[in-house]
Amino acid sequence: MSTALNPDEHLDGSGNRISPALRTEALEQLLTERGLVDPNVMDKFIATYETAVGPLNGAKVVAKAWTDPEYKARLLAEGTAAIKELGFAGPQGEHIVVVENTDSVHNVVVCTLCSCYPWPVLGLPPAWYKDPAYRARVVREPRKVLSEMGCEVGDDVEIIVRDSSAEVRWLVLPQQPAGTEGLSEEELIPLITRDALVGVAHISAP
Amino acid sequence: MDSVADLGGATGWGTVEPPTPQDKDAVFHEAWEGRAFALTLLTMGRVSGQNLDAFRYALGRLDSKSYFDDTYYGRWLNASELMLVESGIIAPGAVDARARKNAGESVEEPGVPEENKPDYSATAAGSLRQVEEAPRFAVGDTVTTVADVESDANKLPAYVRGRTGVVEAVQPAHVFPETHARFLGEKPQHVYSVRFTSTELYGDDAEKFELTIEIFDDYLEEKA
Numbered sequence A: 001m002s003t004a005l006n007p008d009e010h011l012d013g014s015g016n017r018i019s020p021a022l023r024t025e026a027l028e029q030l031l032t033e034r035g036l037v038d039p040n041v042m043d044k045f046i047a048t049y050e051t052a053v054g055p056l057n058g059a060k061v062v063a064k065a066w067t068d069p070e071y072k073a074r075l076l077a078e079g080t081a082a083i084k085e086l087g088f089a090g091p092q093g094e095h096i097v098v099v100e101n102t103d104s105v106h107n108v109v110v111c112t113l114c115s116c117y118p119w120p121v122l123g124l125p126p127a128w129y130k131d132p133a134y135r136a137r138v139v140r141e142p143r144k145v146l147s148e149m150g151c152e153v154g155d156d157v158e159i160i161v162r163d164s165s166a167e168v169r170w171l172v173l174p175q176q177p178a179g180t181e182g183l184s185e186e187e188l189i190p191l192i193t194r195d196a197l198v199g200v201a202h203i204s205a206p
Numbered sequence B: 001m002d003s004v005a006d007l008g009g010a011t012g013w014g015t016v017e018p019p020t021p022q023d024k025d026a027v028f029h030e031a032w033e034g035r036a037f038a039l040t041l042l043t044m045g046r047v048s049g050q051n052l053d054a055f056r057y058a059l060g061r062l063d064s065k066s067y068f069d070d071t072y073y074g075r076w077l078n079a080s081e082l083m084l085v086e087s088g089i090i091a092p093g094a095v096d097a098r099a100r101k102n103a104g105e106s107v108e109e110p111g112v113p114e115e116n117k118p119d120y121s122a123t124a125a126g127s128l129r130q131v132e133e134a135p136r137f138a139v140g141d142t143v144t145t146v147a148d149v150e151s152d153a154n155k156l157p158a159y160v161r162g163r164t165g166v167v168e169a170v171q172p173a174h175v176f177p178e179t180h181a182r183f184l185g186e187k188p189q190h191v192y193s194v195r196f197t198s199t200e201l202y203g204d205d206a207e208k209f210e211l212t213i214e215i216f217d218d219y220l221e222e223k224a
Helices: A020-032 A039-052 A055-067 A069-077 A079-085 A132-137 A142-148 A185-191 A194-198 B031-047 B052-060 B064-069 B071-086 B094-102 B198-202
Strands: A095-100 A105-110 A158-163 A168-173 B142-144 B164-174 B189-197 B210-216
Touching: A020 A039, A020 B031, A020 B071, A020 B094, A039 B031, A055 A069, A055 A168, A055 A185, A055 A194, A069 A079, A069 A095, A069 A168, A079 A095, A095 A105, A095 B164, A105 A142, A105 A168, A132 A142, A142 A158, A168 A194, B031 B052, B031 B071, B052 B071, B064 B071, B164 B210, B189 B198, B198 B210
Parallel strands: A095 A168, A105 A158, A158 B210
Antiparallel strands: B142 B164, B164 B189, B189 B210
């Protein structure tokens, strides 16, 4: 079972590497013409992750936690169940643990072995999360990497990196920006960005 | 044996791609990426009879061009192709041949091979399982990871091998990817979130921080 693909594969008649776009089209043809894959089902999967399942879900979870202390307590104690209360569950969300960023602790999430990410609350991962540079470096020099990404973390704040090497999925509960305490959930949701829920950004007041 | 995917702590990668603001960021930047994503989900779930750990294992066995140069969803496509070839669903070279034919080359396409799907069905949905035995370790226990792993399907990144940390949480038990990925059984076991200091991982000159990672029971040494 350990036969890796031959690195000389994927060359065309002139010796140029065939683009993954052309090979994707070819594989889809090979499977659909034998009835093994239904292009309509593929369309549904794509639409689901382009529209229905994305970081807006995570923003709703955070806004509720900021405005409802009892919900926040449940979220930090039993993340998966508290997230399900809002209707969010599914692949890559079997066991979600929520960790809180505070004045003294800054959590940041990575998957060094692949790109494991909490799909039900954040959708599919952005380019930077999948970047080999992020995967390699954030577990070695996180303060420097965060600074390069525009997220300054004070020297008095402890950084905890969370490497998702199994099926536990991590979601960061960011700090609520000062001055937004009186806002409603609906007013808070647009302020809450994807990158803050992974721990590479802070959230600013409007 | 280390896989091409084991990047944690590696040097020489340069700066991180700067984040695109979320409202300007597309989930799929080109149409084929969405097709490759959907093909992967469908083939690993329904066509090749395989599983999520087998998909990750396939990713880790790609050559460096297929892993890095074809970009993220190209990597998914390549892993799907590997699983489909190993399961005898498509012939080696079939995808390249079709792509070249579509591009106007005169190429003979290989026939459909004899199916060779693994004899496999999961004992339950997902990756979490109940384990009767009590966990060997509790929150606060000091633990040490094994220094060596033999399988190329291992899930113990090189940068945390042979290191000592403290159990932060006992997580739900999981199927063991090392055996599950190769259809050698689920071998469910306890999983611990273990906290390490950066100096334990990289030495006294390391940037100061702490790191938590999930460690499967098989990768922890006996209690001291």
